[in-house]
Amino acid sequence: MIRIDQLRHVYPAGRKQPERTALFDLTLDVPEGQFTILSGPNGSGKSTLFRILCGLATPSRGTVTIGGFDLGLQGAEVRRIMGVVFQSPAVDKHLTVAENIRIHADLYGIGGPEFQARKDDALAWTDLKDRQADKVETLSGGLARQVELAKVMMTRPKVLLLDEPTTGLDPGSRRAFLDALHRLQKERGMTVLMTSHVFAEAENVDRVAIMREGRLLAYDSPAALRALIGTEMVVVRAKDPDYLGDELRAHLGLAIRRHGDELRLEETENGEGLPLLERILDRWRGDILSISIKQPDLEDVFVHVTGRAMPEQADHPGEPR
Known part of the structure; x- marks a missing residue:
């Protein structure tokens, strides 16, 4: 149409x-x-x-x-x-x-x-x-x-x-x-x-x-x-995201996506998130501020494909967008 x-x-x-x-x-x-x-x-x-x-x-x-x-x-x-x-x-x-x-x-x-x-x-x-x-x-x-x-x-x-x-x-x-x-x-x-x-x-x-x-x-x-980034994702907030990101890449062999102070381990399937979370906690607990497992939503897809979060406020009227 x-x-x-x-x-x-x-x-x-x-x-x-x-x-x-x-x-x-x-x-x-x-x-x-x-x-x-x-x-x-x-x-x-x-x-x-x-x-x-x-x-x-x-x-x-x-x-x-x-x-x-x-x-x-x-x-x-x-x-x-x-x-x-x-x-x-x-x-x-x-x-x-x-x-x-x-x-x-x-x-x-x-x-x-x-x-x-x-x-x-x-x-x-x-x-x-x-x-x-x-x-x-x-x-x-x-x-x-x-x-x-x-x-x-x-x-x-x-x-x-x-x-x-x-x-x-x-x-x-x-x-x-x-x-x-x-x-x-x-x-x-x-x-x-x-x-x-x-x-x-x-x-x-x-x-x-x-x-x-x-x-x-x-x-x-x-x-x-949503399927672009799997059915589960592990999200880690680290004290030093650069250091922990390098560690996770080197020792887990997984693609890590950095978003602000978050490290996102995407493309995991149902049942894979919890064992991965436990492995990370066992080795790097002292470097972690928080860690969670979540099902991806469309905002996660947006971050995945654009590399940025959606702004809270709408565009300014009158400006070309």
Whole structure:
């Protein structure tokens, strides 16, 4: 449904910065009806890619096809089948819920009996049915996000793009929004591409794409990505990570991945972690601050393929990412 082929984007040199390449010949296919998460650290290019997919930026080279339409040549056709939820709120907080939905419907030429049917459908899954006369500024962050999603659902998109839509939501609102999104995606067979830096949001999707510095490093199902680093991993915090890392490599013959003050022994299978932990403790107990066995999650996969942890805060608005 979304086909990205050899996409390159270069930001030209400015008065205060040199020319910068944000995307390096990126190729990515998102199958119809699947939910895909796009993740990466600041500067990975994911927001540049998002802007291109939304039609807000023209790539330096390469093509994007959405629903069989060439984005560069058939933009109007693409917009008819696509909905977008941006990271920054795109509702008027001084208007009511109903007024925001009415304006969006007018922009798409939805009126008469069709408007009421689509409005009822768009609000059916929300907690907004009794709040339509309320101004958006009086709603919680979670309910305000529901307004955005309901507004987009008015057009019944086949493709839905979301840019870190849960930013700023509390855990309960985040979960409610994601539950509703997954339910709507499955009921309507939508193709969803969503950027996120929260790996818990990616555990139940069809595929996860991980980017760094404008390149695609990994793209597969969550289970397949976790399998890259085995079913168990031993994590050691050492007093002197350099010394202990050299010791473990020399005496155990295992690949050791350094991450901050942690030494990670990956690619171990079920049942191998405990004997390995005991061997390490027997010989190097005095050099260890802590040691544990864990099942890899998607954040561990991210560290494995990028060599860095995901920043706690989101990217700064207005900066190319």
